[in-house]
Amino acid sequence: MSKEYADKFATDIPKTYTPRDAEDRIYSAWLNSGFFAPENLPGERKEKFVTCIAPPNITGELHMGHALELTLQDIIVRMKRMQGHRTLWLPGTDHAGIAAQNVVEKQLAKEGTNRHELGREKFLERMWQWRDQYGGAILEQLKKLGLSVDWTRTKFTMDPGYQEAVKTAFLHYYQKGWIYKGTRVINWCIRCATAVSDLEVNYVTEKGKLYFIKYGQFTIATARPETKLGDTALAVHPEDQRYKEYVGKELEIESVNNSVSAEQPAEPKKVKILVVADETVDKEFGTGIIKVTPAHDLTDFEISQRHNLASIKIIDERGRMNENAGIRYQGMKTAEAREQIIKDLEAIDLVEKIEEYEHNVGRCDRCNSVIEPLPSEQWFLKMRELAKLALEAVESSRVKIHPPRWEGPYKHWLNNVRDWNISRQLWWGHKIPIEGENDVLDTWFSSALWPLATLGWPLLRQGSGGQASKNDFEEYYPTDFITSDRSILFLWQVRMIFSGMEFTGQSPFKDVYVHATVLTKDGKRMSKSLGTGVNPLELIEKYGTDALRFGLASQATGLQDLRFGEDLLVMGRKFANKFWNIARYVLIKLPEDYTWKIKKSPQDLQSEIVSKLDGLAVNITKNITQYEFAEAANSLYKFVWHEFADKYIEESKDKNDQETYDTLAYLTVTCLKLLHPFMPFVTEEIWSKIPIPGKNLLLVENWPS
Ligand SMILES: [Zn+2]
Numbered sequence: 001m002s003k004e005y006a007d008k009f010a011t012d013i014p015k016t017y018t019p020r021d022a023e024d025r026i027y028s029a030w031l032n033s034g035f036f037a038p039e040n041l042p043g044e045r046k047e048k049f050v051t052c053i054a055p056p057n058i059t060g061e062l063h064m065g066h067a068l069e070l071t072l073q074d075i076i077v078r079m080k081r082m083q084g085h086r087t088l089w090l091p092g093t094d095h096a097g098i099a100a101q102n103v104v105e106k107q108l109a110k111e112g113t114n115r116h117e118l119g120r121e122k123f124l125e126r127m128w129q130w131r132d133q134y135g136g137a138i139l140e141q142l143k144k145l146g147l148s149v150d151w152t153r154t155k156f157t158m159d160p161g162y163q164e165a166v167k168t169a170f171l172h173y174y175q176k177g178w179i180y181k182g183t184r185v186i187n188w189c190i191r192c193a194t195a196v197s198d199l200e201v202n203y204v205t206e207k208g209k210l211y212f213i214k215y216g217q218f219t220i221a222t223a224r225p226e227t228k229l230g231d232t233a234l235a236v237h238p239e240d241q242r243y244k245e246y247v248g249k250e251l252e253i254e255s256v257n258n259s260v261s262a263e264q265p266a267e268p269k270k271v272k273i274l275v276v277a278d279e280t281v282d283k284e285f286g287t288g289i290i291k292v293t294p295a296h297d298l299t300d301f302e303i304s305q306r307h308n309l310a311s312i313k314i315i316d317e318r319g320r321m322n323e324n325a326g327i328r329y330q331g332m333k334t335a336e337a338r339e340q341i342i343k344d345l346e347a348i349d350l351v352e353k354i355e356e357y358e359h360n361v362g363r364c365d366r367c368n369s370v371i372e373p374l375p376s377e378q379w380f381l382k383m384r385e386l387a388k389l390a391l392e393a394v395e396s397s398r399v400k401i402h403p404p405r406w407e408g409p410y411k412h413w414l415n416n417v418r419d420w421n422i423s424r425q426l427w428w429g430h431k432i433p434i435e436g437e438n439d440v441l442d443t444w445f446s447s448a449l450w451p452l453a454t455l456g457w458p459l460l461r462q463g464s465g466g467q468a469s470k471n472d473f474e475e476y477y478p479t480d481f482i483t484s485d486r487s488i489l490f491l492w493q494v495r496m497i498f499s500g501m502e503f504t505g506q507s508p509f510k511d512v513y514v515h516a517t518v519l520t521k522d523g524k525r526m527s528k529s530l531g532t533g534v535n536p537l538e539l540i541e542k543y544g545t546d547a548l549r550f551g552l553a554s555q556a557t558g559l560q561d562l563r564f565g566e567d568l569l570v571m572g573r574k575f576a577n578k579f580w581n582i583a584r585y586v587l588i589k590l591p592e593d594y595t596w597k598i599k600k601s602p603q604d605l606q607s608e609i610v611s612k613l614d615g616l617a618v619n620i621t622k623n624i625t626q627y628e629f630a631e632a633a634n635s636l637y638k639f640v641w642h643e644f645a646d647k648y649i650e651e652s653k654d655k656n657d658q659e660t661y662d663t664l665a666y667l668t669v670t671c672l673k674l675l676h677p678f679m680p681f682v683t684e685e686i687w688s689k690i691p692i693p694g695k696n697l698l699l700v701e702n703w704p705s
Pocket of ligand 1: 189190191192193364365366367368369
């Protein structure tokens with residue numbers, strides 16, 4: 001390199017790399033190249049490589065879980081693209097039924113109105129307005145992570161084509177007789193006024209009381225004495241010797257007379273109650289005998305099904321005691337009724353003792369209100385055959401779960417799955433396609449079709465798909481892998497697998513990668529509301545995207561949760577600068593007429609450091625393919641820092657021969673390529689400064705192994 005060029009380079013590029021100056025410019029260059037879309041990629045590409053983003057909710061805000069998940073996904077996608085695959089990474093958003101409806105309902109409340117006053121049609125207009133205005137914000141935030149997704153194919157779970165897919169799937173199940181309407185105990189959110197899925201209930205340990213209440217000669221421990229009014233049996237474990245003689249017998253016991261108004265003193269009354277034996281009763285809990293309230297407890301409901309017990313609903317959809325609770329309690333909120341009934345039972349000497357107690361209370365994932373299990377008429381999808389399909393897909397290795405330790409919980413869940421309550425009492429979502437039906441489908445019903453519907457299923461067969469989607473299903477389905485946090489393995493991946501198997505006979509992807517959960521440095525859950533959340537956008541502003549990506553990848557072992565501290569980003573930023581300075585040194589050191597090469601010929605360069613790097617490239621490729629991101633990132637870090645910089649560059653300072661030049665050039669180019677998936681911006685920026693004739697963007701250069 002001439003003195004002049006070297007000086008120019010030295011002034012062109014300051015000694016430290018400034019991400020803020022480069023990132024947006026580079027991202028625009030990638031977008032303008034069109035290379036995120038598979039059909040625009042250079043060269044002949046026989047093999048495809050396809051993955052879909054886990055669609056964030058339109059109400060979503062970028063958090064560290066996204067940053068980790070999408071960085072790892074992008075690392076794989078970028079490597080595959082450089083390896084010469086026809087690479088498609090499809091983005092989009094989820095309409096997020098209950099979450100999105102809550103946002104707009106809150107707006108309406110501020111305006112002093114509500115959805116019922118507005119009416120369904122007007123309300124849905126408001127929903128779409130909100131979605132058009134704010135629903136894309138999360139995607140703009142994702143761009144800051146440098147993701148190489150094909151934005152020209154962005155999908156939304158309520159696009160017209162997607163709606164068609166949902167309808168097709170529903171009617172398919174319906175015609176098979178797998179969808180039925182039934183009354184079952186479901187989780188009901190009193191505030192959201194809808195059924196919520198079992199997996200959308202957060203169980204939180206809370207302080208409460210355990211009441212020991214006399215039932216004839218027995219004492220029963222319960223945290224919810226107000227549900228006593230809906231008891232239809234007592235249950236014991238079949239092998240519990242203490243109660244064996246009572247099983248199958250009806251006992252006459254003393255209870256409280258609920259037909260006397262609450263203004264009057266409490267008085268006793270006799271009631272009859274059956275004792276049943278059921279395997280699910282825990283002999284060790286309390287006194288080993290439980291009361292069974294089929295209408296207000298999911299487990300009790302199942303006991304009642306097995307023993308043909310009656311079910312008495314005593315709590316209504318607003319969380320108040322109804323007429324079946326008797327005039328003494330009718331109209332009270334459950335908490336009030338609990339206080340009243342304890343007072344009453346104490347008055348007639350039916351309370352043995354009250355203890356402080358910590359128990360799990362189910363709270364709504366969306367609004368944190370207490371969940372009330374209630375019997376309700378809902379639509380259900382039979383899970384028997386679908387669960388078999390999902391089990392078979394994993395057992396036959398049509399789909400592999402990584403890390404494999406998730407296979408156990410996957411099978412366990414499917415072997416114990418209940419029929420899926422697919423109806424929600426909301427307005428925002430896919431309306432159940434049956435005349436006269438007002439409910440919408442659970443948002444996971446549509447998410448379950450994501451890899452199919454985003455690629456154009458089933459419209460293509462009818463020839464009415466959009467330009468992009470028309471051939472996508474044939475060309476790109478099934479996809480190669482999907483990734484997500486473990487918290488949605490059962491909500492999402494499982495359902496995509498059985499949907500794919502049912503509708504296409506194929507698993508929608510070959511691999512499921514369950515990534516780690518990002519925790520705080522001291523192992524706490526990250527949450528905005530708890531004040532333990534970290535905003536990735538602020539970190540990007542401070543350290544640059546590459547530092548964030550590298551810091552996260554360096555900790556992604558797949559074995560344990562990731563404890564996040566800003567030191568990871570300090571390390572990532574130092575590493576980006578280190579490589580920047582290595583490249584700067586090499587560019588200044590090499591003579592002006594030096595010919596840079598993209599590849600080396602095999603007979604060149606047989607030194608130890610070159611073969612070390614070649615071996616490393618093979619291992620890194622293997623690591624990334626097997627989702628061992630930390631291994632790949634850390635071995636690359638060690639090589640660049642300790643072998644390349646500390647040893648080779650130091651030794652090269654006094655040497656000016658061809659082999660030294662060739663080696664420096666080769667190490668620089670190869671490390672740039674290997675680092676690119678992890679640190680796409682700084683590597684692309686350096687690449688743009690290297691005078692290689694005929695080079696393309698680093699994004700599409702050849703992978704080194
Ligand atoms: Zn709620």
